[in-house]
Amino acid sequence: MLGLRLAGVEVSFPGLPVPVLSLPRLEIAPGERVAVTGPSGSGKSTLVNIVTGLERAAKGAVRWGDVDIARLSEGARDAWRAENVGLVMQDFHLFPGLSALDNVLLPVRLRGRGAAAHRARALELLERVGLGRPDQSVATMSRGEMQRVAVARALLRKPGILIADEPTASLDPESGAGVAALLLELARDEGATLVVVSHDAALVDRLDRRIRLVAGRIAVEPAAGDLAA
Amino acid sequence: MIRFVLADLRRLWAGSLVVVLLVALATALGVAVTLQERALRLGSARAADRFDLVVGAAGSETQLVLSSIFLQPSPLPLVPGKVLHDLARDPRVAWAAPVGFGDNVDGYPLVGTTAALIDGAGGGLAEGRAFATRAEAVVGSAVPFRLDHELKPMHGLAGEGGHTHDEIAYRVVGRMAPTGTPWDRAILVPIEAVWGVHGMGAHADQDHSAGGEGAHDGRDPAHDHDHAEDLAAAALGGPWSAEAPGVPAILVKPKTFADAYKLRGEYRSGATLAVFPGEVLTALYATLGDAKAVLGAVAIGAQALVAAAILLVTVVHVSQRRRQIGALRALGAPRLALFGIVWTELFLLVGGGILIGIGLGYGAARVLSGLFTRESGVVLPVEFVRGDLSLLVGLLAVSALLAALPALLAYRQPPAAGLRA
Numbered sequence: 001m002l003g004l005r006l007a008g009v010e011v012s013f014p015g016l017p018v019p020v021l022s023l024p025r026l027e028i029a030p031g032e033r034v035a036v037t038g039p040s041g042s043g044k045s046t047l048v049n050i051v052t053g054l055e056r057a058a059k060g061a062v063r064w065g066d067v068d069i070a071r072l073s074e075g076a077r078d079a080w081r082a083e084n085v086g087l088v089m090q091d092f093h094l095f096p097g098l099s100a101l102d103n104v105l106l107p108v109r110l111r112g113r114g115a116a117a118h119r120a121r122a123l124e125l126l127e128r129v130g131l132g133r134p135d136q137s138v139a140t141m142s143r144g145e146m147q148r149v150a151v152a153r154a155l156l157r158k159p160g161i162l163i164a165d166e167p168t169a170s171l172d173p174e175s176g177a178g179v180a181a182l183l184l185e186l187a188r189d190e191g192a193t194l195v196v197v198s199h200d201a202a203l204v205d206r207l208d209r210r211i212r213l214v215a216g217r218i219a220v221e222p223a224a225g226d227l228a229a
Numbered sequence: 230m231i232r233f234v235l236a237d238l239r240r241l242w243a244g245s246l247v248v249v250l251l252v253a254l255a256t257a258l259g260v261a262v263t264l265q266e267r268a269l270r271l272g273s274a275r276a277a278d279r280f281d282l283v284v285g286a287a288g289s290e291t292q293l294v295l296s297s298i299f300l301q302p303s304p305l306p307l308v309p310g311k312v313l314h315d316l317a318r319d320p321r322v323a324w325a326a327p328v329g330f331g332d333n334v335d336g337y338p339l340v341g342t343t344a345a346l347i348d349g350a351g352g353g354l355a356e357g358r359a360f361a362t363r364a365e366a367v368v369g370s371a372v373p374f375r376l377d378h379e380l381k382p383m384h385g386l387a388g389e390g391g392h393t394h395d396e397i398a399y400r401v402v403g404r405m406a407p408t409g410t411p412w413d414r415a416i417l418v419p420i421e422a423v424w425g426v427h428g429m430g431a432h433a434d435q436d437h438s439a440g441g442e443g444a445h446d447g448r449d450p451a452h453d454h455d456h457a458e459d460l461a462a463a464a465l466g467g468p469w470s471a472e473a474p475g476v477p478a479i480l481v482k483p484k485t486f487a488d489a490y491k492l493r494g495e496y497r498s499g500a501t502l503a504v505f506p507g508e509v510l511t512a513l514y515a516t517l518g519d520a521k522a523v524l525g526a527v528a529i530g531a532q533a534l535v536a537a538a539i540l541l542v543t544v545v546h547v548s549q550r551r552r553q554i555g556a557l558r559a560l561g562a563p564r565l566a567l568f569g570i571v572w573t574e575l576f577l578l579v580g581g582g583i584l585i586g587i588g589l590g591y592g593a594a595r596v597l598s599g600l601f602t603r604e605s606g607v608v609l610p611v612e613f614v615r616g617d618l619s620l621l622v623g624l625l626a627v628s629a630l631l632a633a634l635p636a637l638l639a640y641r642q643p644p645a646a647g648l649r650a
Binding site: 079082106 | 236237239240552558559560562563566570643649
């Protein structure tokens with residue numbers, strides 16, 4: 001379980017007059033479940049990239065626990081991300097031709113870690129997300145099932161942080177609700193800090209806190225209680 | 230990782246197959262050219278190996294060797310019988326055998342000579358016996374006539390039309406062991422018979438001119454009287470008189486190396502020409518080498534084009550896979566793993582193509598050599614040499630380097646940019 005402290009983060013792209021993301025201060029407590037919303041182009045994806053270390057913040061500090069990932073080299077960020085972040089993406093990014101189990105194990109395999117040590121956990125996770133056939137090829141799965149595989153994959157190494165980028169956007173409402181429930185339940189059970197970028201009101205409403213981005217800045221940050229109102 | 234690579238290749242099997250085939254064909258082209266040229270060299274050298282010295286009338290050295298050793302049909306000027314007489318009696322000569330061409334049986338060249346060539350040019354007798362009279366023949370291993378078969382020679386060089394000689398028929402009395410040379414397709418008959426058929430023998434001379442008397446001086450007096458008796462009982466294979474009829478070429482086996490050089494020197498002046506077949510082949514190989522250089526350049530050009538095409542395809546392919554690469558990075562895959570995936574995929578395809586291409590090239594060279602052997606009798610040995618191994622290693626090294634370029638692109642690609650695409 002890791003908490004996040006952003007300070008003075010500013011991301012600019014060459015040719016654009018204003019920074020795409022400007023966050024003087026943002027804190028997320030360990031174990032907190034946070035929604036990030038905002039219109040497209042408001043900097044949500046950039047925020048995900050910065051807090052996962054996919055992109056390096058040239059300005060400011062991005063602290064998860066005691067580690068400022070903005071100071072890490074690219075290779076070190078990859079290693080840190082593999083260790084600490086579980087990522088669920090809109091397009092699943094499963095690899096066709098591999099079974100559900102192999103997809104779950106792929107990231108540890110590519111890091112050269114023994115997959116055998118993770119096998120039992122992978123099977124258990126697949127069962128927990130409701131998939132009974134770990135050997136099924138992902139090419140034959142429904143979209144809802146695919147996203148469940150992706151959730152299992154994200155949790156394999158017991159990450160302290162679970163980040164979901166539009167996890168329900170490409171699913172029908174029913175599967176979306178199922179995946180949303182899974183994310184909340186598993187983040188709690190696994191003790192992971194949860195950050196969800198979403199337009200899905202049903203999902204956003206079930207989170208502790210909501211951060212709304214507009215033009216790269218935090219617009220309003222209503223308290224959890226306000227959401228219900 | 231290898232499991233991911235294999236799953237990926239299975240998914241992209243059509244494109245992978247095209248890459249493998251392209252590489253295989255380009256490699257096969259180069260391999261076939263190299264192997265075929267080497268086979269031609271080795272095969273012709275082996276075919277000429279057993280002939281030390283060829284003496285003919287002044288003219289083209291190449292033509293002399295091609296006709297007398299490779300039995301390629303061509304009309305050669307004749308050397309006077311005196312040369313044969315002198316060589317046969319020369320103490321430095323182990324044996325000297327005339328070769329007279331002109332006729333064929335069903336396309337198999339008829340060679341008039343002496344029994345010495347059964348061992349000297351053929352592989353010795355495999356069955357039957359040597360010819361003992363004018364009307365007998367010994368066939369090469371690849372000639373499809375059985376013992377006791379009667380051969381009706383056609384006038385004209387093999388491969389040309391001509392009329393049948395009714396005046397003589399040969400009976401097959403022996404068959405030679407295979408040698409892998411054009412002599413496997415030859416039919417050996419006594420040179421005296423060829424002379425006779427073409428009106429060059431003693432009898433022709435006797436019939437038409439007084440000059441013929443001279444030709445008889447060294448012979449059995451019986452020749453002068455009875456044609457039939459002569460056919461049956463002539464002493465074949467010399468000794469020949471100085472007035473013996475001319476022959477197109479004489480194959481000479483000198484006793485020593487030194488003798489070979491001395492004889493070559495002596496018979497290179499005036500009306501005769503003496504050559505070591507190896508010498509002439511070396512000159513031919515120089516020409517062959519030029520042709521090989523051209524073909525080799527074409528093959529290398531083709532390979533370079535294929536390499537460029539594959540490089541282009543893979544660079545495009547890697548950029549199309551930006552999302553996949555970005556996703557793998559997002560899931561925590563190290564950059565080296567992505568380099569490894571792209572490099573392994575490409576190297577497997579290209580390396581596999583190269584290996585298949587070597588097989589294809591070898592097969593093509595074998596087929597071509599087989600066709601050539603059927604036509605000419607020369608066995609072309611298609612074989613790899615140790616040097617080919619370094620060529621293979623070199624090719625694989627180049628493909629390893631080529632594969633590294635798109636792999637480097639994958640390595641350097643920022644993951645966030647890939648995911649956004």
